[in-house]
Amino acid sequence: MENNLLLTYLLFIPLTGAVVLLFFKSENEKAIKYFGLAVSVIAFLLALYIYFNFDSNSGEFQFVHKFKWIANLSIFYHVGIDGIALLLLLLTTFITPLTLISSWSGITKKVKEFTFFMLFLEVGMIGVFISLDLFLFYVFWEVMLIPMYFIIGVWGGKERIYAAVKFFIYTMAGSLIMLVAIVWLSVHATNYLGYFTTDLVELYSVAPLFGLDVQTYLFLAFALSFAIKVPLFPLHTWLPDAHVQAPTAGSVILAGVLLKMGTYGFLRFNLPLFPAASIHFASFISILAVIGIIYGALVAMVQTDMKKLVAYSSVAHLGFVVLGIFAMTQESVQGAVIQMINHGLSTGALFLLVGMIYERTHTREISYYGGIAKIVPVYSFFLMIVSLSSIGLPGLNGFVGEFLILLGSFKSTVLNNWWFTIIAATGVIFAAVYLLWMYKRVVFGEVTNSKLNEITDLTKREIFILVPVIIFIVWIGVYPSTFLNVSEKSTTKILQQVSQPPKAELK
């Protein structure tokens, strides 16, 4: 197959941008801001170009670029995307410029370093979604940690160090286990292939042949790492701290993109590599997912800090995604993929909105607010739409994902138990409770605090950030086919890999 360099270019745009940025003078903040924005917009435009040239009638990897990287060990630089990766790539490159603009007012110190880390982070995120070699994947997976660690640790809130270290250790613990698993997987595959390789596509053909016990260990090792990232109950406690301490841009990227790497990992690695173990553990993981849906919602409901509320709501939303993946029906997996995008948009926007009001009052305590509808009507309007999207109101994006996930999990023969769906479905009640309750306390009622009278409504720049998100929120709600079609064939392929794994040939 001929190499296609587009994905490599996409990877190099933010990388080159980050390097070039180092030659800027620190005091030249305006130039740094516009340069960072320009780089990330170019990356988005290239991602769009890739989207328009993507063949959604195929579930195979496209735009593949492959060459030997570490020759002796058969480790490849191997990149390529299917429909799922493409959607996440679009999400990543769409969100990054928005977060950069949003931090123009929020980040006042070390702007150059901040922009550098954001671009650096984008390299890692793009890399994770396009890697088709386990070793390469691992490198990007780890690379991402560093800028995120600094973004939380340098530009974060009061307890940023605690949060950053907690984030780092949690994720690091998981990824070390994944590294062991990668090595073991490749070594074990040598028995079948006759040579050592970390190439994912090759491993797809042999890993499913492993015995159930080996599959089980490998499945669990990968699953642990991804479950921490998602985060799956009960591995979620790093999330509220990281979110609350991170600056707005960090939270948006964290919720919008980073969490999706866990669910993406399940889809890309766990299911196709270890189909037997995946089916074996589907119910177990789904139980955790369903607990997360209810637990996340209930704990979100009683939070007093807006950002923490949104953070816990992520636990609930990602629970839906995981349930959809492990229900393993076409409907539920399609729902899970679209829900990853939805969560990126809705929760990303919620964090942006919380950040915007925080910049005005320097508090996120719900009790500080009350009756701001009159003072900041435009803000209240945006918060309403985004909340409704997160609640899963039909006609907006959230509904499409949740509906497909629940519908698919109900008919799932892998789970084969209605209670998963029944309990998960009650999550939609609590979702309405925690968001509308917050909305009621913050926006409605009489103005409770005279200081609130001084806050100003959204600026043009802030509206400019939110409008594109709202457009997609409505678009996915009304005409999700644009996005569902992209991933349809890819999810079909993954489900085939699970239901009809390659058979062992006699050697």
Add this chain to the structure above:
Amino acid sequence: MIDLIYLAVLLPLIGFLVNGIFGSRIKNEKVIGLIGSGAIGLAFLVVAGAFLQTLSLPVDQRTNYVELFTWIKAGGLHINAAYQVDQLSLVMGLIVTGVGFIIHVYSIGYMHGDKSVWRFFAYLNLFIFAMMNLILADNFVLMFLGWEGVGLCSYLLIGFWYDKPFEKSTTSAAGMKAFVVNRIGDVGFLLGMFLIYLTFNSLNFTDVFARASSFDVPGSVFTLITLFLFIGATGKSAQIPLFVWLPDAMAGPTPVSALIHAATMVTAGVYMIARTSLLYAMAPTTMMIVAVIGVFTAFFAATIGLVQNDIKKVLAYSTISQLGYMFLAMGVGAFSAGIFHLMTHAFFKALLFLGAGSVIHSMHAQQDIRYFGGLKKYMPVTYGTFLVAAFAISGIPPFSGFFSKDEILWYSYTNVGFFFWLLGAITAVLTAFYIFRIHFLTFNGTPRFDEKRTHPHESPKVMTIPLIILAVLSAVGGFIGIPEIFSGENGNVFSTWLAPVFKAAELKLSYFGSYSHFEELLFMSISVVGAIAGILTARYIYLSKPEIAESTARKYGRVYKILLNKYYIDEVYESTVVKPIINGSKSFLWKMFDVKLIDGFVNGLAGSVSNASKYLRKLQTGVVQLYALVMIVGILLALFWVILSL
């Protein structure tokens, strides 16, 4: 016009967008009202055109579909944005856009001077948009879009005056309660859909109904499907046990109560059962449950309505009660009678609310009937039209409510049994009593307000003309559904029109027994006499001997208190469901489990690692030879492991 039916959905949406986006910049209230009402008026014309066209078609061609685009497609699921134009959806469409238009016009007067009229009309238009989707949808999912959409508008409009206190809390608390309670029902609706999809592999009405007849599906599945859907209906249509939100919904402006919480949205559950009547017909157990819930809700809500002092509260409980009748009709298989009552109720209950609104408007937001009295002379039009509506709801012939309610009562006797008729008839007496109680206390007798300070006045024409139109409809609307004993075979125009929609369901139901005309007339007479007795009792107590009311209330103090406090249902829910969930989440799940247990474990682990590292640090001796030794041992071990595992 049938092909253009999507305009009836699109026009309200355009109205919403125009007023929603530009409304705050349109300073002229009249323009805003004109845009809002105009969108609905035009939508009504579209529906009316489609109705006339359908009327001209032969009976077997009266179901038509208009497809717009693919909405959600994944795996085996294929949901279109597509509308079904048939006898049932046209009747509903005419009610929603017709009554909706009248109420929009009324709102121009009622909301005059409000600082955010534009927002009001935008929400109202959005509501009609959602409601039209609900009734025109050709599949469950699009119906659900409308179903949740009307819930959203209800939420937004209940809390329209978001900074206004309401009872113990605020209007936005009432709005949130409505949304959340509705969502509980919606989960039932969702689960019903999932089971339908699992069973029939489709969510389109046509496919599902065709397969329901042809697939070999055990009866229990139908029972479960219909029960799930019915949970949804109890939420939206405020039936036991999910009725608690509707009384609070009165926090919204009165036209909202008339349109959403009386005439249209709350009837969505009834419509949904009518639409899926075939599934219900195959689940006799569910039918019985629906009938029981319906008749008990009717009775139960009427008892609360007897003693409330807030005029809108009485009307709210009255609505719950009347919806109970409609569910009774559905449960006893009298589908077209239920829809007939839905229609007449839309006329007279909208009129009652708008009349109450007219009173409240002129009494400076006073809603307590204890401070009304003698308003007849100040507001003759409101008085006259309110009286017509009161007669209609009491079931006095020949007003519209008589025909529809009588049909339901009669079928509940013939199809299920005497007890259902009896409870329904008693409710009818209570209804006549409570409605005339508020009528007399409001319009007759001597004024109980300070006539020097309050100067009641008749409402402007923009409000009274809608009242008059609705009064005419409430008075004569019943004539399209005259029972066959008076009108001859197929003389009931309304049920003949709807018959094709319910044919499949009615074929599955078999009710036996034959009843004479004498029996039917007897039962009819009893309920009419009962209603008249109710009216006369109210007249005697509240006009002639007001002291009776007080002494009775004192004598049966405990009963009175229970009724006045609505059987304490809200308090019971609060202490058994709401509080435990919130407290449990806060003190146990969050502060105990999350912070202490999980995080404690993680931090403890981290702590012990750093402790251990204090000792491990000592291994770093700096002696290179030692490092080399450790390395060699390590490599050897690794080699062994690799060899052994090969």
